[in-house]
Amino acid sequence: MGDPKLQTSAPDDDIAKMTQCDAALTEHPAAHSSDVFRIDGLNVAYGNRPALRDVNLSVRCQRITAIVGPSGCGKSTFLCVLNRLTDLIPGCQVSGRVRLEGEDILSREYDVFVLRRRVGMVFQKPNPFALSIRRNLALPLKEHRVAANEIDGIIELSLRDVGLWDEVKDRLDQSALELSGGQQQRLCIARALALQPEVILFDEPCSALDPLAGSVVEDLIRELQERITVLIVTHNLAQARRIADDVAVFWHGDGTGTVIECGSAADVFESPTSEITAAYVAGARG
């Protein structure tokens, strides 16, 4: 994976996969060859307190899947399971099966470093490191043994991808903390993109930004969809309607979250099967 050749060839693989992608909605929970993630019977608990119960979901390749639902229903926890950031939380127990292209990522043998490289993540609050803009991107690249002579190229490419290059190309060696909030968030996305992930998880990426910066990030996410599978947690139903191909609605009962509805955005928003979903998305309509 660290081999630059492999990296440059990765997009080709993605294109190949895209051609296999079925435009039709995947029937839940049936298997589908184009599914990136298949989650079966996922349970998560913090100590004795269950947080997610029996989550079943498939995530389609090169689509934007929006995860919506009220606060505290385990959406962010769910994202953290997908790149095993849950490992970092003491007392967090995860059971069930989460398969990334057929491989069970929850198994002990599965290498989390490989997983996190394949599945990038962007957080709600921009979290650039207290380093220069350049080093923010270079540090993870070096960590993944990307050849030194390629790093500058990848940095430029990634910054161009997020539309930041022209804004920062003259001050790459200044602290990333001097950027504005929106710029910081785009830097974080660029940082994730630089590692050529197959999937990017967004945890409410726009909610800490002003509306203008938020819409820039939103547009960016929509562009990414052409190359990468996107999972996005959002409170903003309007945003979900604007960008999502598929939608999964999380709800909580007895303090435990679960998926109550999933499907294409059109289906979920226009003809929800569950009454709760109907009531919930009514907010988005109104």
Add this chain to the structure above:
Amino acid sequence: MIESLSNPLLSANAQGWSLCRGGCAVMCAVLAVTFLSGCGAEPDSQAVVRDNGDIEPARGSGNLKLSGKLVLTGSSTVAPLAVEIAKRFETEHPDVRVDVQTGGSSRGIADALSGVADLGLASRALKKDEVEQGLVGHQLAIDGVSVIVNADNPLSSLTSGQVVQLFTGAITNWSELGGEDADVVIVNKAEGRATLEVFLNHFGLKNEQITADVVVGDNQHGIKTVAGNRLAIGYVSIGAAQSEADLGTPIRVLPVDGIELTTENVASGAFKITRPLLIVSKGEPTGLAAAFLDYAKSPQMHDLIRAQGFEAVTQ
């Protein structure tokens, strides 16, 4: 949440006992390594001294080449003097190293007994049980104990009886002795100090009879306390008191029973509140230790002894 997130851990479970065991093992290993290196270093200190046992006839003569290392530990009162003697000894015998360490008379005695030190330093006479264990005291110098008051105190002398009354609380106000109308502040020495024992013995007191207001440790501590308190009365080593008074520290040495507390009076025995300053050896010393002891007791050392405010013993 912050609390619960606060320790990122990639499934590395810390097992308490294996941890402790590992730690102990490493600790032992480290100790062992240091131990070995310590052993390696030892011969050039102790063994040489032992070698010197063979040239014992050289006692006291500076002509014969002495070499090796001598360790002296003990009384903080004697230590500065011992350092000066050691320095002079080293210049005469360039291959000899004499290390002086402090820590109190009891330590000097204990170290001489256990062999940690070649010679011990003590600022009091040996007790009976210490002599029974084979310790020999070699008197290096003599030190007097004098009563001191603040320089503002109008008193010019005291009788033994007055000292006893003051320290036992029979007199609590300076006006009873013709001073100002204020409470006396008694400065006593801490348990175990040689000065305390000498003082108590001389006046026939017991420590629990003394109604102390302040308890001090070292001589300088007592001097500074009396210097800073108009109403204080205490007792300290005479050499220290005199040299401080000469330097302008606001204290005054009070003659007791009319005997001026000069070092000459101490030397002649006219002044009786005295204590011996000893070098202690286990059995009769041999080799380097004996050479050093003879040197220390020789009359050439008298200037050093007086420079430290003590009185030399004239035999």
Add this chain to the structure above:
Amino acid sequence: MRSQPRSAAADALTRTAGWAAVFVVLAVSGWLVGSVLGHGLQEVSWSFLTSEPLDAGRNGGIGTVLVSTALVLSVCLGIAVPLGVGAAVWLSEFARPSSRPVALIRRSLDLLASVPSIVFGLFGMVVFCQELRLGFSIAAGGLTLACMILPLVVQTTFAGLRSVPDELRLGAAALAISRSTALRHLLLPAALHGVVVGVMLGLGRAAAETAALIFTSGYVTRMPESLLDSGRTVSVHIYDLAMNVPGGEARAYASAAVLLCLLLIVNVAAAVLADRWLRHQTARVS
């Protein structure tokens, strides 16, 4: 803290109380430090700094004593800093916070901090000088001091690391950055002030220590030839002159003034270096 004063009033109160506190602290420290320097500096000369003590310290200088001090402190910091920072990093970044070893180690370090220094001295004397046959030596003194300042280094470094926000750790993990890299480039720089403060506090305490050293590194004023030689440190020298040598007060002040000046130089150097390193870390071109 629990009361919720109105912001403006709280601000004014905090400001007043704060400046009062600063005034008290500066005034009293100034008084103390000023009186030491005032009494001491007039005695300080080049020959005082380079020559050997004479006449129990009343004459001569403190050259050999300074050398011994430097050696004892080097041994002490050379052991306590790696050990202490390492332990703090493990406690903060690797161990579970509620696990028994962590609680045990932290509790025991708290206990260690309250051991009277004279007990450390006796411990050092028995363990390092006698059992390990180091004798009265600079090595034994340094080891004893290392034991003494260890809690200080661990606790301040630990506190510094714990104040680093967890987003940084999650962000690094999401980019599949290994913990060694995250520590070196992200966490330790962020906690640098804690580490530096820990080391500085430890250094100051070690330089100021008397009781523990009288029993271990000893009282000898000769120029040390190796770490196995006994050597008197400045604070032991000050103690001896002030409390044990009649007429030693002037030289005690002079030695204290020298000690303070040296500490000031070391502290300023450390502060400047830490700042510069932080800036360098931010801006370094990869």
Add this chain to the structure above:
Amino acid sequence: MKQSRSNSWLNGDRWLERLLRLAAAMSGCLTLLIVAFVFWQALPALRDPGVARFVSDSVWRPTDETAPQFGMTPMLVGSGLVTLGAVLLATPLALFSVIVAEFYSSRTLAWLLRRVLELLNGVPSVVFGFWGLVVLVPLINAWHPPGQSLLAGILVLTLMLIPTVALATDASLRAVPNELYRSAAALGIGRGAVVWKLAVPLARRGMVAGVLLGAARAVGETMAIVIVCGNIVQMPDSLFDPVRTITANIALEMGYATSGHRAALFATGLLLMLTSSLFVAGAGLLRRRRGRR
């Protein structure tokens, strides 16, 4: 190929972890070693007069040939009072100074303050004691003799604690990222609120650590206390009464103590460590309970 590479990263981490764990374990074991050492030295006294006598005897007279007495309570109280007083005085002074340095002052003054505190931290305790004896004690004496007193001890110790508490607090305040303050200011939150509701809670851990370290230093401090506290073994009735702390007692008598007396001194040291560890444990419990609420 993926596997082997990533495993090498993991191995790096694993080795680092082992190394660090070793460091932590060694630190822990060191304490065990010291406690064991003190216990071993104190054992004769724990056996012979026995622990009960430490509390039940009314006076401390360990060298009496006929009826030695081993009452440690007044000295334990002395240690406790001196520590308590110094911590109560030093904590607000340190905390407020640090807050000023961080939020209210120019960078130059903050820098200066930090250097002064570091300098103060490196002043040998004998210098504190000497200064206290020459300057502070005569002042107190003029007010209420004999001057060497609980109060003098508390004041000198306060001065010694301020750097420890302040610098530890400062370090954790500075570790709170600046944007946090900036964003709070941007939201129109006043500085007072930023300080008390944002910065102080975030840096709480460092503060508590600082105060605990300071308290521990206060408990263990010897030289300065010996010089200014007067060292009379008694229950003080007022701030102006002299007291003897356990550490002062050890320092005063250890150099002159033999066998049984020496063991008794170690026993006082052990008692001191146990008491202070109980307090630390109690503080920890309190913290945890409040954290849960």
